[in-house]
Amino acid sequence: MVDFRTLTSSYSARISLIAVAIAVAWPLPAAAAPGSEPVVIEARAGRRPADADALLGPVLAELGRSGFAVPRVVATRIDAAVSRAGGVISDEQLADAVRSIEGGYKQFLSGRFDAAIQDIESGLKVVRGAPAALVGKSERREVVMRAVMRGLVGLALAHKRRGRPTQATEAMKELVRSFPDREVSYKDYGPEPREFFDAVRQDLGRDGKGSIVVDLDDDRTVVFVNERYADQGDATISDLYPGTYRLFLQQGERFGRVHDVVVEAGATTTVSLSWPLDAALRTDGTAALEFADEAARRELEARFAVRVARALGAPSVVVLGIRENRGRRSVVGAFYAADSTRPLRSGAVAVEPVAPGVDRFEALARLLAGDDEAAALVAPLTDDGMRSVPSSEGAPVPDDGDAGAGSRPFRVWKWLTLGAGLGAVAGGATLIALNEADPARGESRESQPRKTLVPGIAIASAGAVLTGLGIYFFVRDSRDSRDAGVEGASLVPLDGGGAALQLVGRF
Numbered sequence: 426m427v428d429f430r431t432l433t434s435s436y437s438a439r440i441s442l443i444a445v446a447i448a449v450a451w452p453l454p455a456a457a458a459p460g461s462e463p464v465v466i467e468a469r470a471g472r473r474p475a476d477a478d479a480l481l482g483p484v485l486a487e488l489g490r491s492g493f494a495v496p497r498v499v500a501t502r503i504d505a506a507v508s509r510a511g512g513v514i515s516d517e518q519l520a521d522a523v524r525s526i527e528g529g530y531k532q533f534l535s536g537r538f539d540a541a542i543q544d545i546e547s548g549l550k551v552v553r554g555a556p557a558a559l560v561g562k563s564e565r566r567e568v569v570m571r572a573v574m575r576g577l578v579g580l581a582l583a584h585k586r587r588g589r590p591t592q593a594t595e596a597m598k599e600l601v602r603s604f605p606d607r608e609v610s611y612k613d614y615g616p617e618p619r620e621f622f623d624a625v626r627q628d629l630g631r632d633g634k635g636s637i638v639v640d641l642d643d644d645r646t647v648v649f650v651n652e653r654y655a656d657q658g659d660a661t662i663s664d665l666y667p668g669t670y671r672l673f674l675q676q677g678e679r680f681g682r683v684h685d686v687v688v689e690a691g692a693t694t695t696v697s698l699s700w701p702l703d704a705a706l707r708t709d710g711t712a713a714l715e716f717a718d719e720a721a722r723r724e725l726e727a728r729f730a731v732r733v734a735r736a737l738g739a740p741s742v743v744v745l746g747i748r749e750n751r752g753r754r755s756v757v758g759a760f761y762a763a764d765s766t767r768p769l770r771s772g773a774v775a776v777e778p779v780a781p782g783v784d785r786f787e788a789l790a791r792l793l794a795g796d797d798e799a800a801a802l803v804a805p806l807t808d809d810g811m812r813s814v815p816s817s818e819g820a821p822v823p824d825d826g827d828a829g830a831g832s833r834p835f836r837v838w839k840w841l842t843l844g845a846g847l848g849a850v851a852g853g854a855t856l857i858a859l860n861e862a863d864p865a866r867g868e869s870r871e872s873q874p875r876k877t878l879v880p881g882i883a884i885a886s887a888g889a890v891l892t893g894l895g896i897y898f899f900v901r902d903s904r905d906s907r908d909a910g911v912e913g914a915s916l917v918p919l920d921g922g923g924a925a926l927q928l929v930g931r932f
Contacts, residue, residue: 463741464494464502464734467713470722474747480756480776481745483783487790493743496711503708507736508682510708511673512555519558522551523569526576533579541583545576556673557680560649574604578618585621597625602666603651629666632690636663637670643700646681649673672696674703682706702729719748727759727766734763743793750806753777756786757806760793770795772803843895846888853885 465488467473467481474480485495494502504510529544552559552569559566581596600609600622609622637660639648644658650670655662667690674681681703688694705725707713714729716722726744734742745758753775759768772792774785788802860878 461738461740462492462494463743464499464712464737464739465496465743465745466499466730466733467496467711468716468722468726468730468744468746469713470716470719470748473713473715477747480747480780480786483786484745484756484758484790487787488743488794491790491794493794494739496713496745499712499737500708500710502737503706503712503733507733508684508703508706509554511557511675511680511683513557513680514551514555518551519555519565519569522548523572524548526552526572530575530579533583538583538586541579542587545580545583549573549576549580553671556649556652556671556683557675559652560647560654560673560675566652570604574600574607577603578609578614578622581621582618593621594625597621598629598666598668601626601629602668602670605664605666626666629668632667634664634666635688635690636661636665636693637672637686637688638662638693638695639672640695640697641674641700642698643676645676646700647675649675650686672698674698674700676700676704679704699729699732701725702732705729706733714744727761727768731761731763731766734761739763747776750775751804755804756789758789758793759806768806771806772800773806774803840895842891842898846891846893846895849888849891850885851888853881853883853888856881856884 465485467477489495525544525548529541529546529548532538532541532544552573559569577596577600581593581600584590584593584596609619611619637650639655639660639662641648641659647657648655648660648662650662650665650672652671652673665688667688670686670688672684672686681698681700684696684698686694686696701721702725705714705716705721706729707715712733714722714726714733716725730742730744734740741760741762743758743760745756747754747756749755750757750773754777755773755775757771757773759771761768770793772789774781774789785802788799791799792803856877858881860876860881
């Protein structure tokens with residue numbers, strides 16, 4: 426294994442302040458044209474739940490059948506068209522990559538050109554896929570930088586020996602862009618590589634150089650271009666040879682993503698980046714937005730999901746997650762058009778205390794895909810004081826009864842009011858039943874009649890009002906609005922005296 430301390434000691438004296446960066450960007454295949462179908466991404470606060478595949482699988486399968494690009498496909502598209510993960514690898518993996526590059530160069534010197542190309546490209550692939558393992562680590566970066574420089578020289582000449590001038594020139598162009606302040610010396614490499622390097626560099630700069638302007642939303646963010654420190658916050662990187670550069674963000678111990686930026690001769694390329702989005706976006710197997718906590722998720726989820734959809738050219742996006750809804754752990758989803766951060770459709774399926782059947786998850790997918798009839802099998806999503814509405818109604822409607830997601834403002838009053846109302850109705854009905862007319866048909870005139878009709882009606886009426894108010898509180902309460910729907914209430918006189926409270930609705 427490569428000992429970085431030993432290697433570093435032999436090179437550290439040559440390190441300059443400007444040349445402490447490694448440039449390992451390699452031209453990537455052109456990104457595939459983004460699909461026009463709607464996309465699905467996951468969203469969560471913290472790590473992905475262990476049972477996410479099992480719970481989200483039926484929903485994703487049904488959305489896939491409905492023409493949506495599922496997160497696994499979306500992750501690939503994001504990597505190709507938007508940005509890629511910065512990559513964190515171990516010291517051992519990095520050392521193995523350096524050894525592969527150095528071994529490939531030795532293969533070139535021995536005349537085994539095909540083996541040289543294979544070994545060098547294998548090592549370069551690992552290194553250029555893991556800028557997070559290099560930025561901010563000057564000594565390690567210098568060691569890898571020397572290996573990469575040697576590897577690019579060997580790669581260019583190996584392609585040249587095999588009669589591939591285009592590949593040879595591209596490798597040398599990458600060497601020029603990655604090491605603009607370095608020279609390919611006669612002493613280290615001989616005359617042919619030096620002359621090749623100078624010729625390519627002269628050709629690249631013939632029409633002038635370009636610049637990159639980085640517009641950031643957080644001035645604490647550090648910007649690296651080809652793993653070379655550029656600036657903190659908004660940055661302007663000038664005097665760049667034309668070609669593709671890799672822009673990478675870092676903030677403290679947190680890493681962002683890699684963005685390919687094309688620089689043209691005599692032109693300035695401006696890129697606007699969001700550090701919170703860079704830090705939240707994940708494409709390791711599935712496309713997801715991972716936030717530090719629920720507060721950040723509620724604030725940023727819709728905005729970031731729509732931004733990703735726009736970057737992919739998708740007309741809309743479905744955001745799926747697993748979190749608490751109405752007091753129960755649930756699979757939740759929301760559908761957004763790419764031009765709005767207000768959900769057009771949303772719903773949830775509780776997975777506790779007992780996981781529902783597959784039909785419920787499929788119903789959620791159908792609802793998100795536009796089938797309003799499926800809402801009968803799906804609970805409303807009460808996230809951020811919003812409740813879902815059918816797609817024909819457009820945006821969600823604020824639920825005035827909620828004091829926030831999952832709140833229950835009438836949790837006490839609904840019971841007190843309904844209890845008092847029912848008690849008053851019962852008491853009033855009792856007084857009505859006890860009412861007696863004037864004595865007659867032989868009854869003693871000395872006995873006094875019980876005239877309780879008027880107070881009984883008054884008390885029962887007041888009770889009916891309180892009962893109706895209590896029922897209203899039940900309906901308005903965000904935790905009970907789905908399970909109970911009352912259409913009306915009335916006090917009905919009974920034959921033979923008394924009255925009964927009649928409730929019409931669903932319970």
